[in-house]
Amino acid sequence: MEIFGIPLQAMLGQLLLGLVNGSFYAMLSLGLAVIFGLLNIINFSHGAMYMMGAYLAWMMMEYLGLGYWWSLAAAPIVVGAFGVLIERVLIRxxxxxxxxxxxxxxxxxxxxxxxxxxxxxxxxxxxYGVPEALRGATNLGFMILPNYRAWVVVASLLVCFLTWFVIERTRIGSYLRAGTENPRLMQAFGVNVPRMVMLTYGFGVALAAMAGVLAAPIIQVSPLMGSNVIIVVFAVVVIGGMGSILGSILTGLALGLIEGLTRVFYPEASATVVFVIMALVLLLRPAGLFGRES
Amino acid sequence: MNTTLCNAVGTALVAIGLAASGAASAQAQSKLSGNAIRIGVLTDLSGLYSDISGQGSVAAAQMAVDDFIAANKPGYKIDVIAADHQNKPDVGSGKAREWYDTQGVDLIVDVVNSGVGLAAAKVAGEKKKLMINTGAGSTRITNEDCNPYSIHWAYDTYALAAVAGRAIVQGGGKSWYFLTADYAFGQSLEQDTTGIIKTNGGTVLGSVRHPLNASDFSSFLLQAQASKAQVIGLANAGGDTINSIKAANEFGLTKSQSLAGLLVFISDVHSLGLNVAQGMQLTDGWYWDLNEDTRKFGRRYFEKMKKMPGMVQAGTYSATLAYLNAVKAAGSDEADAVTAAMRKTRYNDFYLRNGHLRDDNRMVHDMYLMQVKKPAESKYPWDYYHVKATVPGDEAFQPMAASRCPMVKKT
Known part of the structure; x- marks a missing residue:
């Protein structure tokens, strides 16, 4: 069976790869959306934080001999703490x-x-190598999927879901949302809004660092890795609707898929397709697909 | 202001020194402008190409100057200055103009990045001062945009294509598929290599054009895998090449197909690690572990930079030293006289094997096809390559008959 001259199997393979990239977009744009939604800051240093996460994983391996799983736990905390510092000293x-x-x-x-x-x-x-436990590949019948890429999809979907759940469905999340709507009133209720905002920034940054660690075995850990991806991620946030949590997750995944398909049909445009969609969305729905018109 | 003051003091000191050392030596050097030679290293100190050239090139030029002074004890001052062209042609050509006009620079070297290299070469032509390009790859430097004052030293895209293309096809890699960076450099590399493959009896099954700085290559590699070509030619550079190799390894392509890096530097292999890069074939103009002379240079450089030099950095040393020797032979720093002296020389040193400067200002010398070693075969740090083939310069570089340079008289 063929779709537009491309065998179905190849198509499925490309869609799956698109999903892997989409999960990176989702995780990065989620951090951006959280920060913008709650702090009103367009965090352009997000890519640098992502790069710092990846570098921290490399440094832990190189200088301390600590492997991937340690980095996955420690990098978000360390980079998140750095984010908290930045927020206190500068962004505030x-x-x-x-x-x-x-x-x-x-x-x-x-x-x-x-x-x-x-x-x-x-x-x-x-x-930076793939961790021992996730080496090798699984034959899915239509493609050979490296185990590590499967793990990336699972891990990032899990993190995205948890973040969405905490912000939209729990008491802490409701404080956060209320704090951005009306900080004075929240403070009158005895909630320490500045601290909450500071921690939120730290959390958004930690998400970026975690994405960085997830990316380290796939993409070369280099100082430029953040700036290569950040513009696309911003486009994702704009398409999803600035500040919309669910919007950024779904848009991230969807754009990963669309980009994946473009790579098959017209690879030259694969770097541009996201921006074409962004332009169209801005024309038709200026607040983004999931954004509320203000 | 400050630098001019320093220069003035420096020149005065040299003049006093010369006066003291006697009139005879001053007489012999009278043809040098300002009685000093200044070499400008115009390079990328902070960007994309800073690992293949950058500070390493500046250090290499300084080493060449030190070696020349130690061996010849010239009665004139030689110094090295450096600037970052930021990979911007306008910045690079502006700097070149300033250096030639007001800083007394006699030679500009490195000039990595073809865009900057071509723009700065125009300035050299205008000012009739020398430029030896050891960093950029475009063949236009010695073809459409050639001029008598711009020399191309280390490698070019034609040689990269010819060495890898011919040697791999002759070694049995008959069918190719290209992963090409979608801009001028990638396309011309693909085109040049395709020509070589076809004339040697190979076939090209197809190619995929990826955007510059595409961070994920898995999708393009699956297309390459599906082509079932024996060789996947990587017509890209820098981070794109590194990430393509990483992904090729992850998806197991390297088990059934072989990779040919058309522009891979030793710093790229170092940063990938042998685990990932092993087995790949690539073209190089020089390798630090070829023989005793190259090792000697490599170790000296390593002392300074804590990295082994690549072909651009070692090329900058080679070009600087060759220039200084030519100045000595010509007894003048006037560009035409220096070039004439260089053209008369047959070069056989640690860098140039069977080297000679052609009429189109191409430095022709032997090139190498390398294969990256397996981790187990690497015995010491930076022991990365097997030399698979040494390709004589006349076969590696574009033949004069095909030259599009107006300086070349067709007979």
Missing amino acids: HVYKLDHLYGLLLTFGLALVIEGVYRDCFGVSGQP
Whole structure:
């Protein structure tokens, strides 16, 4: 059986690969959406945090001999703590200003962080292998899927679901949402809103770091890995609707699939297709697919 | 302001030194402008190409100057300055103009990145000052855009294609599939290699064009796998090549098909690790572990940079030293005289094997087809390559008959 001249099996394989990329997009755009939704900050340093997560995994392996699973647990905490520090020292001061200031501040931060890594480690990047337990591949009949890629999909879907659940369905989540709607009232109720916001930023950053660790065995750990992916992720957030949690997850996965298909039919356009969709969505639904019109 | 002051003081000191060392030596050097030679390393100090050239090239040029001074004790001052062209042609050509006009630079080397290299070569032509390009790959430097003052030293895309294409096809890799970066460099590399493959009796089954800096290559590699070609040619560079190799390994392509990297530097192999890179074939213009001379240079460089040099950095050393020797032979730093002296020289040193400077300003020398070692075969750090074939320069580089350079007189 063939679809537009492409054998069904090849098509299924490409869709599955699209899903793997989509889960990275989902996880990164989720962090961005959480930060934008609750802090109103367009966090351009997200890509740099993703890169820091991957580098931390490499450093733990290289200098401490600690493997993948340790990194997966430790990198989000360490990078998240770094995010908390950044929020306290820098980002906090631009909340009251126009979005543009937050964007410029975080963009500058990203350049500084990338510059430091480039200076210390060079641009070619560092090797990082697939963890022992996830080596090898499974024959799915229509394609050979490396086990590690399957794990990436499972892990990121799990994390995305948990985040969505916590923010939309639990008491802490309702505090968070209320805190952004009306911080003064929340503070009057005795909730420490600034601390909550600080931790939220840390959490968003931790998500990026975790995606970085997940990506390390697949993509070369290099200082530029964040800036290569961040623009696409921003497009995902815009398409999904700025600040929409569920929107960013679903859009991330969907765009991964669309990009995957483009790679089969017209590979030259695979870097552009996301932006074409973004332009169309902005024309037809300026608030994004899942965004609420304000 | 500050630098001009320093220069003035420096020149004054040299002048006093010369006066003290006697009139005779001053007489012999009278043809040098400013009685000093200044070499400018115009390179990428912070970006994409900083690992293959960058600070390493600056260090290599300085080593060449030190070696020349130690061996010849010249009565004139030689120094090296460096600048970051940020991979922007306008920045690069602006810097070249400033250096030639106001800084007394006699030679510019490195100039990695073809876009910058071509723009800066135009300035060299205008100012009638020398530029030796050791970093960029475009064959246009010695073809459409050739000029008498721009020399191309280490490698070019034609040689990359010819060496890998011919040697691999002759070694039995008859059917090819290309993974090509979708911009001028990738397309011309694919085109050049295709030509070589076909003339040697191989076939090209197809190609997939991927966007520049595509972070995930798995989908393109599955298409390459489905083609069942024996050889997958990687007509891309830098991070794209590294990520394609990583993904090829993950999806098990390397078990049934072989990879041919058309532009892979030793720093790329180092950063991939032998586990992932093993078995891949690639073209290189130089390798630190070829013989005793290359090892000697490699170790000296390693002392300074804590990395082994690649063909661009070692090429910068080679070009700088060759230039200084030519200045000495010509007794002048006037570009035409220096080039004439270089053209007369037959080069056989640690870098250039059977090297000679052709009329189109292409430095022709032997090139190598390498195969990356298995981890078990690597005995010491940076022991990465088997030399599979040494290709004589005349076979590796574009023949003069095919030259599109107006300087070349067709007979």
